Amino acid sequence: MHKYKCPNCQGTGKQVWEEDFKKQFDVCYHCSNTGVIDHETMENDLLNQLVNVIAVKMSELSKKEVNENGEGFEFFAAESGLSDREYFIHDVWKNEKSVIKELTFLSPQFINALKSLLTTKIQPIKKEFKEEFKEESVSEDIPF
Ligand SMILES: [Zn+2]
Numbered sequence: 001m002h003k004y005k006c007p008n009c010q011g012t013g014k015q016v017w018e019e020d021f022k023k024q025f026d027v028c029y030h031c032s033n034t035g036v037i038d039h040e041t042m043e044n045d046l047l048n049q050l051v052n053v054i055a056v057k058m059s060e061l062s063k064k065e066v067n068e069n070g071e072g073f074e075f076f077a078a079e080s081g082l083s084d085r086e087y088f089i090h091d092v093w094k095n096e097k098s099v100i101k102e103l104t105f106l107s108p109q110f111i112n113a114l115k116s117l118l119t120t121k122i123q124p125i126k127k128e129f130k131e132e133f134k135e136e137s138v139s140e141d142i143p144f
Pocket of ligand 1 (some may be wrong): 006007008010011012013014028029030031032033034
């Protein structure tokens with residue numbers, strides 16, 4: 001069974017972020033600190049990525065729409081008390097839900113074709129690697 005580099009932590013098993021100019025570390029929950037994910041998780045990641053791409057495109061298109069009263073995206077954002085950016089993110093979430101719903105109506109053959117296309121043609125997450133990778137990435141050369 002192939003293992004894949006975790007896209008969340010780039011195979012380190014740790015999440016790193018900066019807070020008050022200091023590097024903070026935490027366990028990567030996506031891969032349970034292992035740095036690797038299995039085939040099913042990788043496929044789910046890709047499907048989620050695809051759902052997000054479609055949802056963002058839908059939101060970008062609706063951003064340009066104006067109703068018969070001349071009210072558009074900015075108007076509805078202001079009306080809901082959100083910034084344009086917050087409203088956009090909210091709109092993407094809403095669209096992601098409906099895209100996921102639509103995907104459940106696809107035939108298993110189509111889903112499989114889509115997964116195969118994703119895992120062979122879409123590059124960002126598909127990083128197969130050998131078992132020795134983890135040792136290599138974790139060991140760091142200390143110059144003394
Ligand atoms: Zn991870």
